[in-house]
Amino acid sequence: MAQTTTQTDHGDSNPTFRTEELAAQKVALWGRMLALAVIAILSTILAPWPGPLMYYPVMVLFVLLGIGAYRAERAPWRREWHRYAFVFADFALLSFVLLYPNPLIPFDLPPQYSLRFGNFIYFFVLLAVLAYLYRPGVVLWGGVSAALSWSIGVAILASLPGAITAPPVGEDREVLLQTMADPHFIDLGVRLQEVIVLLLTAGLLALAVSRSRAIALRQAALASERTNLARYFPRKTVDLLATRTNPLSQPREHQAAVLFADLISFTNWAEDRPAQETISVLRQIHELLADTVFRHDGTLDKFIGDGLMATFGTPEPTDRDAVNALTAAVEMADVFRLWKESKQGTDAGDLELAVGVHYGTIILGDIGTSRRMEFAVLGDTVNVASRLEQANREIGCRCVVSTALVEAAEAESPAETATALARLHRHGPLILRGRSASTEVLMLE
Template sequence: MDKSGPAGVSSIADMSLAAEELAAQRTALWGRVLALLMIAVLITIVTPWPGPLFYYPLLVVFVLLGFGALLAERARIPWLRYVFVTADFALLTFTLLYPNPLIPYDFPPQFTLRFGSFIYFFVLLAGLAYVYRPMLVLWGGVSAALSWTIGIAWLVNLPGAVVQAPTGQNREELMEAISSPYFVDLGVRLQEAIVLLITAGLLALAVSRARAIALRQASLASEKTNLSRYFPRKTVELLATKTNPLSEPREHMAAVLFADLVSFTGWAENRPARETIGVLREVHALLAETVFRHDGTLDKFIGDGLMATFGTPEASDRDAVNALAAAVEMADVFRNWKQSRAGSDAGQLELAIGVHYGPIVLGDIGSDRRMEFAVLGDTVNVASRLEQANREIGCRLIVSVALVEAAMAENPDDTKAALARLKKHGPLSLRGRSATTDVLMLQ
């Protein structure tokens, strides 16, 4: 299935975001482990011995819940993520409100509210912000507020609980109620739950914004990946960073290369479609990789051949040299492939290549509904005719003297290395052209 269209880009972006979410879950797990280690040290310091022995197993359970959340993310089971979040905050509520039986002080359960431990809820809530899921953050806030409310309700309903201070003017009675270890200030507890929900909402908004940015970046990355299938890296950067870089047609010098499998249509006539496509994909991959290796642009695949350009959309000082080197290497790469397939009929195929250098016109053509990057001009026509002329004179590669002269001007040493492989040929009369074209060839 083609993933290069808008739906494909969206799918790739979603997959990229899913990978980022899994990586974020791993980060959240290690952050949790580090935070719990620090909390373990803090508990060891501030909690009278042997009180820490009650908390250590609970910290281990928190770590296990973190691993469970990671496994749920890997399994892509949405509801299971919410279960682990709920379990997190339920366990935290139990840890904070249930009296530590190992602490050597006889305090009622309500007295645990005096320790200010509620702030640990924000540690867990902050950990949810890693995973790019605003709804999970909101659910965390709701779970935390609900768990805390249930825990407070339990404390309020214990024997001896004091939940309301006297409303009279007796200051001593008021102070006595507030200072009672059984006192539960419901107003403060309500504020805590509301602040927790507000914080969760703000975090969810921030996570939603981060998720949108991550999706946008993933889409851009997938689009650049698609572009890299056709253009060299420097061209991809140009297309990705400039708005409508090809909207205005322009003309400059460039090299154009055509390559085509000779008699492929007849070869494929009586062969299974799977074999035909397999061979074509192998050859296209080899040729395209050669183009990219020499900073060329894959303009299009044309049936069993291709068109490539060197110097589009931006010209460089090595376009002719790159085109010449790519053409010679392409002929060698294909011959090596033929030798590897010597035991099959595919080894009988031949490749014809033609390259020319000259002025080209490039820009977007089409309509607002369907645009296409196009390279036009006489240089394109000449390169195509040179590729076809291989069949007439019995060779594998034909390059124009204009290309060789331009390459010599760019880099004489690299050009001489390629010329050592080529032979001169008399002027060619190309179909549709009145003037002859001086060429060199590789047999």
């Protein structure tokens, strides 16, 4: 048995992480919608009427930008710069809305007075939404975009006629207070403080997102590893291997069933056929056989050319290993016969399936080096099962099982074993290659 354990370098191409990333973006979109709805309610309550009428179309625009970014992320034509363009558009639009005087507000106020409303805090709402995307670079870009667009807007307001950007020097306290109370006054120190705090927040948030991304990638890698394990093991075995530390580091012996399946006449059949047809047929057969193994809680050890090796009772034995192996062997022969009679199997020609199964003591554990480990099943039981599969050619049948397997299956489930035995016939003792003692077997013709 040879399941090779290697460490894979996981990144953005990991399909599990990509799925999680898209799911997170969907959550971010819904969070954005909820935030906009709350802001719309606040605007309706706090802004003098009919001032809110200007904000509603802008909020619709924010909704469209969010949907556009979400759809672009899922589109096959997406590019890396698309998400950065949408982020910049978000913060540029927000800066415009916060700094441009609302013409619907029924007060005659200078443009600079828009800085007195404390609306800068809305930048942090958009910044928080970006944290859902698992992209620290995007979060940083959001902070830079906000700082840049806000600074440009403040600079434009400061350049307008009548703008006051510095209090008079050397004047008394009353003059200073009057200057600061002037609606044309812009406190550049406060504006600088806003930008620096925003950039610091973006940096800290990017660090947190980077950490979250690393954790998400690690979880995605583990999920991929479990998926890969599920290609070889039944689900309960995958859970065992995934939740225990070095579950197979200590070699051990226990009872298990070993099954070998192989195609008869495959070499002759494939000799004159194109490679594409050969691989296609082989994949279909492998899928049929592997599905049968998994359906009966077996472990797929490996594909051996046009055949496979499977075990029942690894890495942990159960009270149904023998009956599962016996039932799987009979079903495997039937499934292959049905496939040959189907439309898909019309090109199978003289191909036949040979199955051999034995039950006994196996040696189970990791072999190899610290850099490359293999999960191995060894022992005489494996050798006997392989010889039984080869015996199909000698006695002209489709499946050969040992009486040791049948006796163990009867002890586990007499009823299920009886159903399988109704299909099998005793052949008598066989002298297997490489063994001096005979082996009692049953066969399926």
